[in-house]
Each structure stands twice: as structure tokens, then as C-alpha cells.
Amino acid sequence: MKDSPPDPDARWENLLNRARGDVGPTADLAASLRAIREVEIAPARTGWAADFSLLFSSGPVIPACLAGAAAFALLATWQAWDSWQTLPWVQLIDSAVGGSS
Amino acid sequence: MALLVERHNAAVSRLLWRFVKTRTDLEDLVQDTFLRMVRGLPNWRGEQPFAHWLLRIASNTGRDYFRRQVVRRRWNVETTTVPGDLPEPEAIDPGGDPASRSAANEIKTLLGQLPPDERALLTLHHLEGWSLADIAGQYGWTITAAKLRAWRARRRLRALFKTNDSP
Numbered sequence: 084m085k086d087s088p089p090d091p092d093a094r095w096e097n098l099l100n101r102a103r104g105d106v107g108p109t110a111d112l113a114a115s116l117r118a119i120r121e122v123e124i125a126p127a128r129t130g131w132a133a134d135f136s137l138l139f140s141s142g143p144v145i146p147a148c149l150a151g152a153a154a155f156a157l158l159a160t161w162q163a164w165d166s167w168q169t170l171p172w173v174q175l176i177d178s179a180v181g182g183s184s
Numbered sequence: 185m186a187l188l189v190e191r192h193n194a195a196v197s198r199l200l201w202r203f204v205k206t207r208t209d210l211e212d213l214v215q216d217t218f219l220r221m222v223r224g225l226p227n228w229r230g231e232q233p234f235a236h237w238l239l240r241i242a243s244n245t246g247r248d249y250f251r252r253q254v255v256r257r258r259w260n261v262e263t264t265t266v267p268g269d270l271p272e273p274e275a276i277d278p279g280g281d282p283a284s285r286s287a288a289n290e291i292k293t294l295l296g297q298l299p300p301d302e303r304a305l306l307t308l309h310h311l312e313g314w315s316l317a318d319i320a321g322q323y324g325w326t327i328t329a330a331k332l333r334a335w336r337a338r339r340r341l342r343a344l345f346k347t348n349d350s351p
Binding site: 104 | 185186189190193194196197198200201202207210211214215218219221222223281283284285286287288290291310311341342345346
């Protein structure tokens, strides 16, 4: 007669109970110390590329760019409209088509 | 800095041992954790104990390791065309208590078939005894999401047990 396989949950619990007793090795302390010492003595990044990336890494840069672009578009539209009104050929066309001016 | 490493080396090793099978991988992860510690130290606000903060870094390092393994495995599958070209199995570090080590390795192998987040969740919850709320906070999930992941992971594990049982 063939035994039925044990319940997966029971097997899992059994494995867990045994595995919890597993004590692993401790990492090599000297190697860890060497690794952090290399980071500590590594020079901080310098140069225009670092400055450039630092400039654009802060949060408000993108909203500020968007606001600047919107302000520029507004100013340009206003200037274009102003010029459009004062151009003489616009008045000529306007009178030719029976405008009010 | 050296003092911090000396003081916490054993605790970090103990936690990260749950994530790896070999001593080489353990060394890599422990060093990676301490490097992250050095880089993140200016941001440590002291709202939580230092050891707690460091173990959180270690658990993130462990999860990243699981993610890298998935990518590496996928890459190996894609680049391996000849069956004989499969990578050599990792050498398993023999432990002090062979029964415990064997069970731990069996669990790591089983969990290795789960997605990285679920694998990290079950590792921390079942082997390290972290609460689901702690894990959720650690990985930026809601508690409900953590519970759902745990439930899914357990369901996958049951399926794996059944697959292993079937001839």
C-alpha cells in the first residue's frame, strides 16, 4: 500500500523549524573594512559634468522650466499680436475687404 | 565607520545568510550593505535605532540580489542553446548542523522558484520572523498588499510541493 504524500503545509512547517536553526558563517570583517575604506578615500566627483547633473537633479528644476516656457510663450504671443496690429499691410488688407478702419 | 562595521558585521551576516547559499555571495552582499550604509549615513535621521536602519538596508540588498538572480537566470536561458551549457550548480557551504543546513538549502531552492518580492517576503517573514507590517513598511507596500503577496507565495509553494511530489 502506497503512503499518501504529507500535507504541503506540514512539510513547509517542518522544513522551517529545522531551517531556523541554521547558523551561517560571519562575513570576513577585514574585507568589509577594506571595502568601506576604499569608498571613504575615493575622491568626491568634480568637474562640469558633476556640477551640471547636480544642478538638474534638484526637484524644482522641471516646474521652473515649465513656468519659464509658459511665460516666454505668453510674452511672445503678446509681442506678435502687438506687431500684427501695427503693420501697415494689415490695414491695407483690412480696408480692401471692407473693414471698419 | 570601522567601529560600526565591526559592531554590526555579525548581525548583517546573519540576516543576509537567509538570502544566499554560498559564502562568496554572503561576502558580496555584506560588503554591498556596508557600502550602502556609508553612502546613506548622511541621510540617517536617528528616528529609528541604527541597527534597525542597517538591517533594513541589508534586507533591501537581499531583495536586489534576488532580482539580479532572476535577470541573470533569464539571460542564461536566452543565451544557452546547448543543454550541456547550463551553468555549474553553486557550491553549497557545509554548515555546523547538517540537518538544519540541508533544510535551509531546501527552502532556499524552493523559494528560488518564486518571484523576487515574494521570495524576500517569505524569507523575512518565515525565517527571520519579521511581521508583515514591518515588511510592508520596509518595501513600501500596504499591509493588504503584503498579505496578498504572502498568500500568493504560499499558494505557489503548495503547487511547487505538489509538482515535486508528482512522479
